[in-house]
Amino acid sequence: MTNHALLDSCPLYQGLSPQDKAYALSYFDAKAKQYEKGEFLHQVSFPLQRFGLVLSGTVQVYMDDIDGHHIIMNHVEPGDLFGEAYAFLGTDAPIYIRAVTEAEILWMSTARIKAPLSPAGPLDQELSNRYVACLASRTLTMNQRVQILSRNTLRMKLITFLSQYAAEKGDTFTIPFDRASMATYLGADRSALSRELSRMQAEGILTYHRNRFQILK
Amino acid sequence: MTNHALLDSCPLYQGLSPQDKAYALSYFDAKAKQYEKGEFLHQVSFPLQRFGLVLSGTVQVYMDDIDGHHIIMNHVEPGDLFGEAYAFLGTDAPIYIRAVTEAEILWMSTARIKAPLSPAGPLDQELSNRYVACLASRTLTMNQRVQILSRNTLRMKLITFLSQYAAEKGDTFTIPFDRASMATYLGADRSALSRELSRMQAEGILTYHRNRFQILK
DNA sequence: AAAAGTCCGTTGCTTTTGCAACGGACTTTT
DNA sequence: AAAAGTCCGTTGCAAAAGCAACGGACTTTT
Numbered sequence: 001m002t003n004h005a006l007l008d009s010c011p012l013y014q015g016l017s018p019q020d021k022a023y024a025l026s027y028f029d030a031k032a033k034q035y036e037k038g039e040f041l042h043q044v045s046f047p048l049q050r051f052g053l054v055l056s057g058t059v060q061v062y063m064d065d066i067d068g069h070h071i072i073m074n075h076v077e078p079g080d081l082f083g084e085a086y087a088f089l090g091t092d093a094p095i096y097i098r099a100v101t102e103a104e105i106l107w108m109s110t111a112r113i114k115a116p117l118s119p120a121g122p123l124d125q126e127l128s129n130r131y132v133a134c135l136a137s138r139t140l141t142m143n144q145r146v147q148i149l150s151r152n153t154l155r156m157k158l159i160t161f162l163s164q165y166a167a168e169k170g171d172t173f174t175i176p177f178d179r180a181s182m183a184t185y186l187g188a189d190r191s192a193l194s195r196e197l198s199r200m201q202a203e204g205i206l207t208y209h210r211n212r213f214q215i216l217k
Numbered sequence: 218m219t220n221h222a223l224l225d226s227c228p229l230y231q232g233l234s235p236q237d238k239a240y241a242l243s244y245f246d247a248k249a250k251q252y253e254k255g256e257f258l259h260q261v262s263f264p265l266q267r268f269g270l271v272l273s274g275t276v277q278v279y280m281d282d283i284d285g286h287h288i289i290m291n292h293v294e295p296g297d298l299f300g301e302a303y304a305f306l307g308t309d310a311p312i313y314i315r316a317v318t319e320a321e322i323l324w325m326s327t328a329r330i331k332a333p334l335s336p337a338g339p340l341d342q343e344l345s346n347r348y349v350a351c352l353a354s355r356t357l358t359m360n361q362r363v364q365i366l367s368r369n370t371l372r373m374k375l376i377t378f379l380s381q382y383a384a385e386k387g388d389t390f391t392i393p394f395d396r397a398s399m400a401t402y403l404g405a406d407r408s409a410l411s412r413e414l415s416r417m418q419a420e421g422i423l424t425y426h427r428n429r430f431q432i433l434k
Numbered sequence: 435a436a437a438a439g440t441c442c443g444t445t446g447c448t449t450t451t452g453c454a455a456c457g458g459a460c461t462t463t464t
Numbered sequence: 465a466a467a468a469g470t471c472c473g474t475t476g477c478a479a480a481a482g483c484a485a486c487g488g489a490c491t492t493t494t
Contacts, residue, residue: 063364065364065367065368065373065377067373069368069369071363071364071367071368072367073360073363084353084356085352085353085354085356085357086353086357088349088350088353089350089353089354089357091357113346113349114346115342116342125332125333129330129331132305132330132349132352133305133306135302135349135352135353135356136301136302136303136305136306136352137302137306138356139301139302139352139355139356139359140302140303140306140308142356142359142360142362142363143290143359145359145363146288146290146359146362146363146366147280147282147288149363149366149367149404150282150288150289150366150401150404151282151286151288151404152286152404152405152406152451152452153451153452153479153480153481154480154481155480156282156284160282178440178441178442179441179442179443180441180442184367187366187367187368187369188369188481188482189369189481189482189483190442191442191443191444191445191481191482191483191484192480192481192482192483194442194443194444195443195444195445195481196480196481197443198443198444210441210442369481369482370449370450370451370481370482371450371451372450395470395471395472396471396472396473397471397472405451405452406451406452406453407472408451408452408453408454408455408472408473408474408475409450409451409452409453411472411473411474412451412473412474412475413450413451414473415473415474427471427472
């Protein structure tokens with residue numbers, strides 16, 4: 001059975017009554033599926049038929065470059081969506097999607113968005129709008145990512161990255177990355193990242209332990 | 218009068234009959250406006266009410282970082298859209314939009330997407346789908362950008378950047394950037410970029426003159 | 435409890451990059 | 465035609481960052 005409590009943390013379902021949630025689940029033709037740690041949810045160069053909502057666990061969307069480096073496109077935690085754009089376009093998706101931990105995914109279809117029932121039910125337009133809003137928000141998220149990656153020193157990337165968390169969560173927060181993933185996410189080397197974090201801590205800019213950070217000034 | 222020929226190069230209007238184009242223009246409540254070189258189309262922290270289609274000229278969407286560097290979010294040429302996501306969400310847009318050259322912009326509204334007429338005309342759903350497809354494509358474009366920026370050496374950024382053009386246009390192509398903008402787009406220093414390009418030319422990887430490139434291997 | 439595995443900080447070394455500054459080719463203005 | 469402006473390559477130098485390797489703390493497995 002699908003976890004209705006978690007659905008509330010996803011903008012697609014947020015605040016809907018139980019009946020409306022049930023309607024929404026059928027609107028998106030939602031199907032849950034379980035994955036083991038390390039399992040691939042999608043392989044390069046297949047079209048992505050559906051987009052996913054992470055119900056539990058963590059998922060990463062990434063590409064590989066020639067040197068064998070991963071490029072993290074999207075790091076997905078419970079309540080977050082992935083693949084909305086690919087699913088709508090139906091084009092080949094040159095990405096890997098992999099379960100970082102054991103994970104449960106709710107797979108959904110865009111068919112009703114593209115071809116609404118006629119006459120459309122009262123909720124249909126609302127759900128369509130929510131989906132489009134998610135798609136638009138994705139653009140904003142990626143803008144933030146570009147903002148980080150465009151900085152030309154690692155320190156500035158870090159400051160931008162951490163500021164974005166601080167803006168949302170306050171001075172103290174936990175990030176969903178280990179060091180290696182964080183480095184990949186920032187487009188940098190892990191040791192260079194550790195070194196820079198050390199320096200910034202020594203300079204009194206911040207404090208941290210593992211993936212928990214506190215910004216001091 | 219709006220240039221109907223150019224509309225055909227925009228996925229929103231492509232292939233529509235003249236009557237359908239006229240309908241589409243009213244569907245999006247399209248209004249054209251002229252801008253001088255250097256003029257701002259939008260300033261930081263105002264909500265963006267409409268999204269734009271560049272009819273002529275060039276427009277850049279960018280942010281500024283603390284050091285006064287520009288971060289190019291979107292470089293927009295005739296036939297391209299900008300601001301689709303902000304316009305739909307109606308949130309504050311922390312960006313500058315500026316005419317790089319004299320430009321004519323077709324400003325459009327998302328009102329009909331959010332609240333379709335009922336009953337909807339036969340074209341309405343098609344136009345809505347086209348808009349959403351544009352939004353989804355934007356995500357893919359930004360993915361490509363992230364792919365470039367995630368690379369950890371300038372050379373790899375360059376190879377990724379140029380490969381993306383080569384994949385689309387073949388071995389020889391012209392890019393829409395001068396060196397300074399190209400460097401900003403790659404998140405790098407202009408002189409470092411020039412240096413790396415020189416090296417790659419010396420190594421026989423490519424040939425270039427100004428913004429025209431030929432990939433040799 | 436030992437062994438294996440994971441995560442992370444550290445460091446030496448080399449390469450890359452940013453920064454600042456200059457000059458040449460070319461275009462536009464006056 | 466001179467002057468001003470723009471664009472771009474070049475270079476010296478200092479700082480930054482990648483790479484590789486090691487070791488310690490901690491967790492999980494056997």
